[in-house]
Amino acid sequence: MTAIAPSPVRRGVATLNPVAKLLAALLIALPLVITIDPVSAGVALLLELPLLLASGVGWRRFWVRTLPLWIAAPAAAVTISLYGERSGAEVFSWAFVHVSEGSLALGLAAALRVLAIGLPAVVLFVTVDPTDLADGLAQILRLPARFVIGGLAGMRMLGLLTEDWRALALARRARGVADAGRLRRALGMAFALLVLAIRRGSALATAMEARAFGAPGRRTWARESRLAASDVAVMAGGLVISATAVAVSVAVGAFHPIFGPS
Template identity: 55%
Template structure:
């Protein structure tokens, strides 16, 4: 695993950012309390409070503005689309401004749409910001050593993730090879099907070789395995856990104090 660590593509260079000194498992678990809180209520105050906290903590995330917008772009696209659905088909209440068939825009649907957009952003953005800089090898070490997940499952998943880069390289090489042979000039659907079949065969062969190599090196054996790098939790991880809990408490308190708490299961 230490050998794999050297080949990991870094989203950001190893820097002195606070988030880079935390354990990968910590960054995976910290958004969970806030996510649970936001799933229990549907109101714009709780989501807006969570987004305000994210804006305050964002400078410590180790991302440049360009990296932040590029990595979170799918979230910014998905959130308004979700809001449009709720705007047209949400609970009708108050004044109705527009109606066509089942679609209806009213005071109630507008409120739900705004709350839904903010809720999606408040749930997804912290998870993306915290998890985008996680190295797969660091995460695998933490899952196996701290959370005690089965090593065979963790290392198999890590190997699969590492193969994604090779898959993309093989796809480009295969495409160039087919063009050089003059068999990729026409029929996009036929070309894609042929390349997909070739990649499937190549992936099966590579997976078989990788499984054999891992088994030959003792992966999945009955003996207790050792780890090249020790994964542990430190004070900075505890501080990040505390911040996550504190933000969740502030979100609940603000929503309840302003009278906007809307418990969905009550």
């Protein structure tokens, strides 16, 4: 008798509707992309802490999933500080490198913006089930059913690419053609993987058409997707975070829109 592993218990923000998570992340990100000051990004990052703590994501999973952000943020800060627009007093200069007070502030703002925009997006979507997201996009946002179901089918097929790549590598090694020329081998496997993906996509499209996935008329759904009070609350929280960040930036005179005068 085979034991069935219990599904992981979802808690906190993980239980919210995926559409609510999507809209909350957009509400947080949109105001931050119109300004390049460090104050608004810093305030937003501070206000996001309760949301990150209530995400239901374990600490190990959190650090693993957000590792690219922790690498990208200081990299962006260093690059902009060294090669960004010069303003204010010059701190350091060598060849093409000109570090000024303005470029340092701009680098700090870039790092904070990467974290303030990226952290909630990653944490909110790390627990999203693709089927739940598709249900919400079609039923709540009223996106075309054919587009949503096609996207869901494509997302479900992404996991097969890894297995196909592994099978191709084993097959080539069994035929003795994987011992030299790593670059050439990788290009050949990539082309073979592309051919397999196209063939599988064509077969999947034919199967879905045969099951009337592209039929006209109103479509029914196996699972109903609705916004609960907690979903509205997290979207309101995203709006409050962005509005507070911009308000504080304007109040202290640090607000610097990207489309405004330099």
